Amino acid sequence: MSAVRAMSAAGGLASADYRELCRRLGRPPKVTELRMAAAMWSEHCGYRRSRHLLRLLPSDGPRVIRGPGDNAGVVDLRDGWAVAFKMESHNHPSAVDPFHGAATGVGGIVRDILAMGARPVALVDSLRFGPLDDPAARRLARGVVAGISAYANCIGVPTVAGELATHPRYRGAPLVNVACVGLARRELLARSAASEPGSAVVLAGARTGRDGIGGAAFASAELDPSRDDRDRTAVQLGDPLAGKLLIEATLEALRTGQVVAVQDLGAAGLTCAASEMADRGGVGMEVDLDAVPLREGGMTPDEILLSESQERMLLVVRPEAAGAIVSLYRRWGLSAAVVGRVTPGSRLRVRASGVTVASLPAAVLARAPAVRPAARPPADLRRRWTVPPVPEADPDRALLALLAHPSVASKEPVFRQYDHTVQIRTVIPPGAADAAVLRLGEVPPLALAVACDGDGRLCDLDPYRGARRAVAEAAANLACVGAEPLGVTDCLNFGDPHTPEVFWAFRQAVAGLAAACRQLEIPVVGGNVSFYNTSEVGPVLPTPVVTMVGWLPDVRRTCRAGFSRPGDVVALVGRAHPTLEASAYLAVVWGADAGRPADVDLAAHRRVLAVVREAVRQGWLHSAHDCSDGGLAVALAESAALGGVGVDAVVPDADRVDAALFGEVPSRVVVSLPDNALRSLTSLAEAWGVPVTVLGRTGGRRVRLAVRGRRGWAVDLPVRRLRAAYRSLEGLV
Amino acid sequence: MRVGVVVFPGSTCDRDCLQALRQVGAQAEEVWHTERDLRGLDAVILPGGFSYGDYLRAGAVAARCPVMEAVRSFARAGGAVLGICNGFQILLEAGLLPGAMVRNRCGRFVCRDVYVRVESVRTPVTWTLRSGQVLRLPVAHGEGCYIPPAGLDPRQVVFRYCDASGRLRPSANPNGSVAHIAGVCNAAGNVVGMMPHPERATDALLGSADGVPLLEGLRRLDSRSRLAAGGRGR
């Protein structure tokens, strides 16, 4: 037994897993095999604790070409064009080295899109940090933003949307999720399943070095600052120039028609790519490590197999074309070499210096044994559903505080550092509307829209409802620019799955995502799970993040969020009873994360979105903005601040003034429109059974808000002051 | 008019330039960075991006690659050369334009729309415009703070950052450029470098179409030389 423990410990595999490996092999593993299994059976690569739940997510739809299980999901667009998208986390590397961690996160997700044969056309970043008054959190935020900016700008992919929120529960454990969207010709879509025995296996891109060894296992363990030395090798450095060249070279290689399959090298490096490609295709593969182009001398076979050096792709190529593909990469200034071949059977054989260091069925590595952790709701949940008695805050001050909170404030200081205009597609840039809009010169006048949402605070109070709200909000964001959803990719950020409360939240969140996507008929075509997001302050808020991609039939018919003209009617589409439970108002003004979040009525939500979407497409609206954090008052103030136009409005009453102004509930959209369009809007809404309430009119230089049935202006502030509060992130990142 | 767009390793705006040139009716083609012969081209664009990762200094490595010898002879023979953003930096590093570029004053990458005022109409990109005309164009760069050499001839300044009404103001200058300079040309006027991206301002949908006349200037160069031959050059 102690021998088992010693062996498994040396390879980094738990003893139960070690026994399972012996059973699958019918013999004890060689040391190299053990290390390969340890990497592949890590949570990060193996999805051991999440796989059975992820199956609940609906992944079918009439437009879906590739769903989960591939490097990225792909949905059909029109005229032979398809859109690929996927989101991934790079939380742990970013905690250790924010700049390089975030940069390599961008590189990694871009290669997933590339591996589908798609040209990356947009990036989306979703970020969480501890409160920014803490210098350490500010440093993390600055480093992460700088890292994304450095990599994304350098490879010429615009970063067009994103999120940034802060909460004490992300202190020391930031979340860095990046999504990439790509465009592909359907007939050029690549496969990731190796096939055609006899084909050559080509490793292309950067040379293999010692960086990132053990990264997969690293992302599957909690961060321990005292283990500085061990983490050291886990930091990977990106080379964005190589990343850019890899995009061009790989797309060119795929156009030759000689590439049978391709996959990026990510976690667990060559081990993961080779075993997954072989397993997916039901073939074997031989790899000769002596042929791998190395960056430094003296690397052991294990290091070569597990290196997480960035900017590499593994290609399966028709044998007669191998030479041409290798020289194609070299012409782009990258290294490339034939490192093996596809074989009949199902075995992955690895040789080094003429010795076989590993020979095992690819499935042993690629199909990690499943684990079903225990789940239990937090004992204090019900207590946290009770809202403490709070007095009514001064509405002016509450509004300014909400606008200035990093989660609400303008993210311009962030996205000003991102090139968001390269590739000349960006019709609605970040910050201007609820979603970004990109024109598609390939299929005019179509356009793509992208939005990204997730609310850890809501999920901490009710992960099921919180996840549903994230889906609902992303869909609302798309509707506000006139777009219809094509699909979702998600990133699930949670703490240690061995903690039953954490795993319960995970399970609830997946169920919520699944229910919402099913009912809204939006397929989940890919995603990523990140566990072990834990620091001294405990696990992070349970944070499922949803990136939703949609399309517009006509890029000229879209809409922004800011009031654009004085004298427009301001109306609220959708009517639901706002509540202070789980509201940003309680959190920001009263420091209370309390109450049970309102659930979203998805049937009603769909109808509201249908009305908004159609109104945008008809060209009736001058602005559309959904009510989210901070409720109606914040939505109105944001539209005023964005457009630089004031507003006088009377909001529907509630039991308290603060609830009327700042209460939250999904399925409400603030629109502005000319008088002559109001009748069209109301009759459309009537046909859908959706209430429309006229709130007031744009104009002037102040935002003045009253509550129906109550005297005087509750809020009366110059737009200038709202704008100043809204710009509170200036200088912080 | 045949316009070549040079593709350096790490260029990111090459495809955008090709697309925008074709949109204004120019015949546009890629020129690989190892090319040594630019015969047959009427104008050359060095596009934006991060050539060679901008490692060392922006544009430093690209300025020393083979195609730049060809660009040098092309320019010497009077050919029109436009460097945009990284292309501008490459021209500076190659010594085809005067001055140098350092990091933006704020220390960060800046992506936003700016206004520039046309200061010289004696160049192949501005000859169809009015002096003093204000254009709205996007910038996206980390190293755009231009430092002119001592005694730069003011006639070599082609664009300056300004506000919407054409006034020179520090708040309208995105990078701290000396004297608000956004673009310069060589003494002969045929080589131009500019930080803003005209190819990104080719449709009101993208926020501005003010880049169109600049690219059209290139496309219509032959009519400019006819004008010049007829003695009506500006």
Next chain:
Amino acid sequence: MRVCVVVTLKPGVLDAQGQAVLGGLRALGYRTVSQVRVGRYLELAVRDGTPRRDLEAMCARFLANPLIERWQIEVDDPRPARPRRRAVPEGRDRR
């Protein structure tokens, strides 16, 4: 006092900049150069007598990334009466 800090990547860490510079030198015909590593150089004006451990802490916490970089501090403190030898002389080299 003047403090010079040289920050370099640890051996084995990918140095993309160094590669690009080497390529550039080769393209210019300097074939005698076989390797280039690129680092950062910082020159700080610090109040005289600032203890060494403060300087070390600045490097470890901010000026360098201890995971991938190492650093070298040279202090030019006028106070201790030691010979003023410049470790990394300032200014352009005189030929």
Next chain:
Amino acid sequence: MRVCVVVTLKPGVLDAQGQAVLGGLRALGYRTVSQVRVGRYLELAVRDGTPRRDLEAMCARFLANPLIERWQIEVDDPRPARPRRRAVPEGRDRR
């Protein structure tokens, strides 16, 4: 031989990086730092005996931009029998 090159901006040229580093140090509470200049440090492996003027030319033509930068070359040539004093010692400073 090993050649170390330090490239710094000429005085008077805006050093945005230096400003940013200074700001960062201040934010961390290091108030004794009053100025920071940031430069580049290059370590080249060059064939022994490469003449000084070649190194100068590399700097003037490529490694630095003479318009805004100046440089300092330190050569660690094993051949000339002079004391092997490292100008910029490599490796992390030992305490």
